[in-house]
Ligand code: ZN
C-alpha cells in the first residue's frame with residue numbers, strides 16, 4: 442500500500458517586546474538570575490489585574506499580515522486552565538474561539554541537499570493567536586527548580602493546516618516562518634535561546650485517500666533538526682504500523698527524546714474540554730479598527746520570499762539571495778552599493794565576497810564592518826572613476842582594518858589622482874618614451890608587447906588607474 446504523510450504544525454514564537462504581555466516586567470530574561478524579572482501580575486497573585494501590552498498587539502498584527510492572514514477585527518482572550526508548577530496563576534491567558542488572525546499562507550521552497558534544486562511549496566496558516574508563556578522548570582536529582590522570569594512573556598501561536606507532506610517540508614517551512622517573523626520585527630526567533638518551539642502532528646493515509654486519520658502529536662521540539670528527526674522517526678513507526686494493519690485508532694501525544702532519537706508516549710491527547718476555556722473576565726475584547734491595522738502595517742517591508750525573488754531576478758545566486766534575506770546588515774549594505782553601481786553582481790562581489798573576507802582576515806564581526814553609508818562613499822568613488830575596481834578593493838580592506846572612511850583613505854594614500862585623462866595621458870606618454878623597445882615591437886605586430894607599457898603605467902599609478910581607460914588611451918597615443 443502506498444502511503445502519504447500528512448503533517449501540521451503548531452509553532453510558539455516568543456515575541457521581542459521590551460516588557461511582558463500583561464505587566465511592566467523586563468521581557469528579556471536571557472542570562473538573568475532566576476526570579477528577578479517578575480512581579481505580582483506575572484506571578485499570578487490574587488487581586489492583580491493584567492493589562493495588555495499594546496506593542497504585543499501591534500507586532501502580532503504585523504506578523505499576521507506577513508503570514509497573509511486576515512486580522513480579525515474582533516478577538517478576545519480566554520483562560521486556558523491547567524495545573525502545573527510553572528504556571529503560577531493556574532491558567533494561561535490565551536485566545537480560543539476568536540483568535541487574532543486566521544486563514545493565511547506561507548510560500549517557501551524545499552531544497553534537495555543532493556541536487557541543490559529547490560522546489561516551491563506552500564502551507565496554509567489556520568490561525569495566529571497570542572498568549573503568555575509559562576515559567577521554566579529545571580529538574581535535578583530529587584527536586585525541581587522554578588524560574589518565573591519567562592512567565593508572562595508574550596507568545597504567538599501559529600497553527601498550520603495539515604499541508605506539509607514530509608519532514609523536510611516541515612523544516613523548510615519553519616525556516617521560512619522564522620525569516621518572516623524576524624523580518625516582521627516581532628521575534629528574535631533565536632533557536633539557541635529556545636525562542637521558537639514546535640509541536641508537530643503527523644498521520645499517514647493511503648495515497649489518494651482524502652480523509653485524515655488519527656494523528657500522533659509530538660510535543661516541544663525546539664530545533665529544526667529535532668523537528669525533522671522526530672517527524673522522520675514517527676513516520677517510520679507509523680508506516681510499520683500501517684503495513685501491519687495496526688494503524689492508530691485514536692490520537693496520542695508523544696515526547697521526543699533527543700539523546701535517544703526516539704519518541705516516547707506521554708498521554709492520550711487532551712481535548713479542549715480538559716482546559717475548561719472561558720472568556721478572560723479581566724480583559725475587555727480586542728476591537729481593532731481598520732485605521733489601527735493600517736497604521737501598524739503600512740511601513741512593512743517586502744516578505745523574505747519576495748526579496749529573494751527580486752535578488753535572484755537581478756542575477757544573484759540562490760545562496761547569495763538567501764544570505765541577504767537572512768541578514769539585514771548585509772542587505773542594507775548591498776542595496777546601497779547596488780543603487781550606486783547599478784550592478785547586482787558587482788555589489789555582491791563587494792558586500793558578499795570581499796567585505797566578509799576582509800572581516801575574517803582582520804577578526805572582525807559584521808557589527809564592526811563599514812556601514813552602508815561608508816560603502817556608499819566607496820561605491821561612488823568607484824562609479825565616478827576616481828578609483829579603479831582594483832584600488833576599491835584595497836580601500837575596502839583599509840576601511841575594514843582601520844575604520845576610516847573611503848575619502849580619508851583615498852586622500853591619505855594619494856589615490857584617486859590618476860583618473861583624469863590629462864594625468865593619465867602624461868603618465869602614458871612617459872611610459873611610451875621609457876619603453877621604446879616595446880613600442881617598436883608593438884608596431885611590428887607583436888601586440889602582446891603592449892603589456893609591458895600597461896605594466897609600467899600601473900606601476901607608476903600604484904595600480905590605481907582604471908585598466909580599461911589606460912588601454913583605451915594607450916592605443917590612441919601609441920600610433
Ligand atoms: Zn511581571
Ligand code: MN
Pocket residue numbers: 453572598
Ligand atoms: Mn499555546
